[in-house]
Amino acid sequence: MCIDYTNLNDACPKDCYPMPNIDKLEEAASGNERLSLLDAYSGYHQVPMDPEDEEKTSFYAGDEIYCYVMMPFGLKNAGATYQKMVTIVFRAQIGRNLEVYVDDIMVKSLKADDHLTDLEETFNNLKQNRMRLNPAKCIFGVESGKFLGFMVSRRGIEVNPEKIRAIAEMEPPKSVKDIQRLTGRVAALNRFISKSADKCLPFFKIMSSPPLLTEAKDGEILYLYLGISYEAISSVLVREEAKQQKPIYYISSVLHGAELRYPIAEKAALAILQKPECFGRLIKWAVELGEFEITFQQRSAIWAQALADFIVECTPGNSIPITESNDWTLYVDGASSSKGSGAGALLIGPDGYRSEHALKFNFEATNNMAEYEALLLGLQLALELKLSTIQVYSDSQLVVNQINSICEVVDPVMAKYVALVAELKCKFQKFCLSKIPRTENEQADSLSKFASDSSSHSRSVFVEVLDKPSFVKPRVMEIIPEDRHEAMKLRRKASRYTLIDGVLYKRSFSLPLLWCLNPYEAEYALREVHEGVCGSHVGARTLAHKVLRQGYYWPNMYKDATHFVQRCLKCQFFAHLTHQPAEELTTLVAPWSFAQWGLDLLGPFVKGVGGVTHLIVGVDYFTKWVEARPLSSLTSKKVEDFVFSSIICRYGIPNQIVADNGTQFNCTSFRDFCSSYGIKLQFASVYHPESNGMVESVNKCILEGIKPRLEQHKAKWADELNNVLWAYRTTSRTATGETPYHLAFGTEAVIPVEIGVPSFRVTHFDEGRNGQLLRENLDLLDDVREEARLRTLVYKQKIANFYNRRVRPRTFKIGDLVLRKAGLTGFETRFGKLAPN
Structure with missing residues (x-):
């Protein structure tokens, strides 16, 4: 029975309980x-349903209205609720001997003898929670079974044969929906296919944008392109229109049985001659083309030929079996020019099998060095194929004469190459090197030029890159120090290294063997891991550890990684900002009360009564006394009025005022005002508010006091200002150990709590005695201030000691290149999150 709960699901909040990962x-x-x-x-x-929610599942059937007392299907959160229930029921078993996904339960046992115990534990949990099973769908004590769509066994996870059968027995697709069904079935097997994306990408591309076939016209020339490999053949019939080739029909076929052993010529014929009934409308073409004389013309692999090659190259298959014979031939040639240098080798077997290899040099090489590198490349290729006899042809007279000992080797570089060739030549039972004219060595010559010229057109030839000449190889020499202790020390170190096929490895504690790199290889490894395709500009320690985890080692890895990261410009641009101080902390202590004031502007705030939006704050460096006033506009005139009325008229003319570099302070008008009263005007460092830290600390206290008082009435911040200032002035400060009110006036102010809960001095107030005590306090005020000054010095020294522990000295000289913070240059606003730091 199915009930539509759409409206109920819309009103029901989503239960985000996570489902297990299949x-x-x-x-x-x-x-x-x-x-x-x-x-x-x-x-x-x-x-069971909650009794309060049963009516919400009501439905109408016939003349009656019913509701569910157990959770029905169709509810939005039914799956999440059921998964939550089974998770709670089998909490002690999940992951150990049971896996569950909604109503699919699997009891598993590593050992067959433990399975009955695991089933007993499962049934006890089911019985305890009153859960029931469907015996018709339960399977007990098997070695493999289908769980969540896959076959699970002791061997591992296997694909469900039904999914393979669904693709194999599927009828050819005839509609878009059939294509979608086919691609969905193929995608379901991705987990079991190596490189499935690479193998299926051409198929999906053709399905998304299939090529357009055209119709041939009377009298025009048609072109048939062939593509042949060991296991597949393909062909395409095309026509030319406006210098563009357009396909008419594609044919491709996989070879089976005896067809795999056909010679190349017969495979080419097979790609043309097919059974007419296999291709329907090709019967007409076969009849009509039969009366014409069709000729073969060799053409380079362009346009449609590339399509035919694509079908062949994407057909998987094993490598061509090569049988050893005495008729293997090797053509070699090298090329060196201003564009680069390279080498080519062409190996031809007795059955026509051809193997083309090209080598590109990343070092400067002469033409003779390129010729020798080509010869070494070909000989190494022949040895990999395990050939015993080889006939080599080269167009270099010098190489042929030196190898055949006809002329003397004078150049030391050539001597090294001759020694390498002699070493490889001994591994053949029969070796013959002959000189041929350049005209007969065109194929090897084209391979060498193809490798040396970086601007060459694409070609299906594998090109290797040689970073250094072949004769530059590490030499293994037994060098032992004469000193006995140093020799023992060297032998201990050598025990942690080993040579395998001439390559030095280091035995590792965390990995089996580490390949020891030379300085050039180490530089490349650091660069590739740090800033290559798979690099992320990690730090020095992570960089060295990642290279080590990849199986490489060289001495001073961490030191080299540190130098490499320090030289990386991108790391400097985008690295986190350095918050460690560069200089030791310099503390400021005022000599006496109200002698040094700090000024700052705070805001903007929500516009309050009178249009006030900002707050000007002044704090005495000695007593920590604070004066503040709301402002409606930020002008130097407003600042001058505040200093005159709130500071000079109340506490006298100060000796010094410290302010930031705002235009209200750093202007001619305010400078003249301070000069007229003999006040020294000092400015904090640019973009470094910590140099006026006293005012910044007070600003924070004022904000923390105002915010909790406002609630929803943010515009009343100015009305609450005096209350916050009163609280600050009557609270003792950590640095001085006294309240600003006490240091300023020699006594403590009476606060509201002493009225609500009368204190001793309020209940025993004596006007005459009070006046005498106030005068005594004023006489002792200098002592109190002196003690406060000493406590301030001790407090600031503690802060300086803590601060200086984090100092990392950095000095700059004239001419040094420095980086500015992005927030100061405008990059942060222009590029957002992608801006450098």
Whole structure:
């Protein structure tokens, strides 16, 4: 029975309880000797409904109205609720001997003998929670079974044969929906196919944008392109229109049985001659083309030929079996020019098998060096194919004469090459090197030029890159120090290294063997891991550890990684800002009360009564006394009025005022005002508010005091200002140990709590005695201030000691290149999150 709960689901909030990951469940279920697959009976109907929610599931049937007392299907959160229930029921078993996904339960046992115990534990949990199973769908004590769409066994996870059968027995697609069904079935097997994306990409591309076939016209020339490989053949019939080739028909076929052993010529014929009934409308073409004389013309692999080659190259298959014969031939040639240098080798077998190899040099090489590198490349290729006899042809008279000992080797570089060739030549039973004219060595010559010229057109030839000449190889020499202790020390170090096929490896504690790199290879490894395609500009320690984890080692890895990261410009541009101080902390202490004031502007705030939006704050460096006033506009005149009325008229003319570099302070008008009263005007460092830290600290206290008082009435911040200032002035400060009010006036102010809960001095107030005590306090005020000054010095020294522990000295000289913060240059606003730091 199905009920539409659309409206109920729209009104119901989503339960975001996470569902288990199917792949992880499959992996956890594999590798067990015994499995039992259980299925819950009636699914969701085993979860009771909340009595208050039963009426919400009501439905009309006939003349009656019913509601569910157990959770029905169709509810938005039914799946999440059921998964939550089974997770709670089997919490002690999940991951150990049981996996569950909604109503699919698998009991697993690593050992077959433990399976009955695991089933007993499962049934006890089911019985305790009153859950029921469907016996018709339960399977007990099997070695493999289908769980969540896959076959799980002791061997691992296997694809469901039904999914393979669904593709194999599927009828040819005839509609878009059939194509979508086919691609979905293929995508379901991605997990079991190596490089499935690479293999299926051409198929999906053709399905998304199939090529357009055209119709041939009477009298025009048609072109037939062939593509032949060991296991497949393909052909395409095309026509030319406006210098563009357009396909008419494609044919491709996989070779089977005896067809695999056809010679290349017969395979080419097979690509043309096919059974007419296999291709329907080709019967007409076969009849009409039969009366014409069709000729073969060799043409380079362009346009449609590339399409035919593509079909062949994408057909998987094993490599061509090569049989050893005495008729293997090797053509070699080298080329060196201003564009670069390279080498080419062409190996031809007795059955016509051809193997083309090209070598590009990343070092400067003469033409003779290129010729020798080509010869070494060909000989190494022949040895890899395990050939015993080889006939080599080269167009270099010098190479042929030196190898055949006809002329003397004078150049030391050539001597090294001759020694390498002699070493490889000894590995053949028969070796013959002959000189041929350049005209007969055109194929090898084209390969060498193809490798040396970086601007060459694309060609299906594998090009290797040689970073250094072949004769530059590490030499293994036994050098032992004469000193006995140094020799023992060297032998101990050498025990951690080993040579394998002439390559030095280091035995590692965390990995089997580490390849020891030379300085050039080490530089490349650091560069590739740090800033290559798979690099992320990591730090020095992570960089060295990642290179080590990849299996490489050289002495001073961490030191080299540190130098490499320090030289990386991108790391400097985008690295985190350095917050460690560069200089030791310099503390400021005022000599006496109200002698040194700090000024700052705070805001903007929500516009308050009178249009006030900002706050000007002044703080005395000695007593920590604070004066503040709301402002409606930020002008130097407003600042002058505040200093005159709130500071000079109340506390006298100060000796010094410290302010930031705002235009209200750093202007001619305010400078003249301070000069007229003999006040020294000092400015904080640009973009470094910490140099006026006293005012910045007070600003924070004022904000923290105002915010909790406002609630929803943010515009009343100016009305709450005096209350916050009163609280600040009557609170003792850590640095002085006294309240600003006490240091300023020699006594403590009476605050509201002393009225609500009368204190001793309020209840025993004596006017005459009070006046005498106030005068005594004023006489002792200098002592109190002196003690406060000493406490301030001790406090600031503690802060300086803590601060200086984090100092990392950095000095600059004239001419040094420095980086500015992006926030100061405008890059941050222009590029957002992508801006450098």
